[in-house]
Amino acid sequence: MGGIFEWIDESLDKKENFVLATIMKKSGSAPREEGTKMIIKKDFSIDGTIGGGLMEAMTIKLSAKVFHTKKCAIKNFALANKDAELLGMVCGGSVSVLLEYVDCDDEPMIELYKKAVELKKSSIDFVLITKISEGQKKVTGLDKWICTETGFYGLENEEIQKVIKEIRENFNRIKIREMAIEKEKYLIEPFFNYETIYIIGAGHVAQKIADITKNLGFHVVVMDDRKEFANKERFNTADEVKVVPSFDNLADYVKINHNSYIIIVTRGHAYDKDALAQILRTDAKYIGMIGSRNKREYVYNSLLEEGFTYKDLERVYCPIGLHIYADTPEEIAVSIAAELIKVKRGPENEKG
Known part of the structure; x- marks a missing residue:
């Protein structure tokens, strides 16, 4: 279209x-x-x-x-x-x-x-x-x-x-x-031909990601279904903060294209899976999902049962961020930002 x-x-x-x-x-x-x-x-x-x-x-x-x-x-x-x-x-x-x-x-x-x-x-x-x-x-x-x-x-x-x-x-x-x-x-x-970061989930890690990615020149959009989390007081550096009824039908609220970078940091496995299933149907440039390898296996297996392929899942960066032994929300945000820069500046189709 x-x-x-x-x-x-x-x-x-x-x-x-x-x-x-x-x-x-x-x-x-x-x-x-x-x-x-x-x-x-x-x-x-x-x-x-x-x-x-x-x-x-x-x-x-x-x-x-x-x-x-x-x-x-x-x-x-x-x-x-x-x-x-x-x-x-x-x-x-x-x-x-x-x-x-x-x-x-x-x-x-x-x-x-x-x-x-x-x-x-x-x-x-x-x-x-x-x-x-x-x-x-x-x-x-x-x-x-x-x-x-x-x-x-x-x-x-x-x-x-x-x-x-x-x-x-x-x-x-x-x-x-x-x-x-x-x-x-x-x-x-x-x-403007913005390269847009869509942060799906508005927890503590999302706050730090929004701050650092805005400083890197991205157009930053934060989404959550909880208005007590998704608000401009908590995300004062973000360009847009959206309160959505649920994580269903994300395409009704944002326009994702080849200049879009998606960071999935919701509060639960089920929300992550539902969000990821929708994002995999787009041509987003980067798709990252926070979580352990156990969480990744749960989400991936559920999506495979729904008809997604291993090739689809190869697009996803999970665990998210470069491996720098990050522990705090600030460190995790730095590792994610570094991975975003690598995708943005590095050779096309390079992963890992």
């Missing part, structure tokens, strides 16, 4: 108009992060997801009005705890969704998204800029720009140069946000 820009490119090539939904802002716990996008077609089928459930259904319903008026819309969902449960959230919060009508005959729009696809394929970091306003008649290709560290694509004017200047001053630290320049508002969306 392709990424969002490939889906956009495909729809434009097919001359299919669509509505593009983007999560602009969120607070509290939600299945999808800010910047997540979904294509809604005229028949109300979708490519991608902004989290499923009631919120997604309401967004799809609202797209009918956007198709009719061709005006962009911003929908704010304010959720009580009971409502949040229907959306797959652990607790209440709010989500703001932008809906844009995308016209397949808009040549500047086509050129901009073609450039985005090209940059993604070339692994070049870029920022997508969209001029937005409540009730705007339409977002066209002339209301969008792409900025790299050295390049610029789109219709240049004095106002957008102010936006570009601010972005470039903090390029490597840009996060999705709204930016106000004079009377106009812009949605700023970074598309």
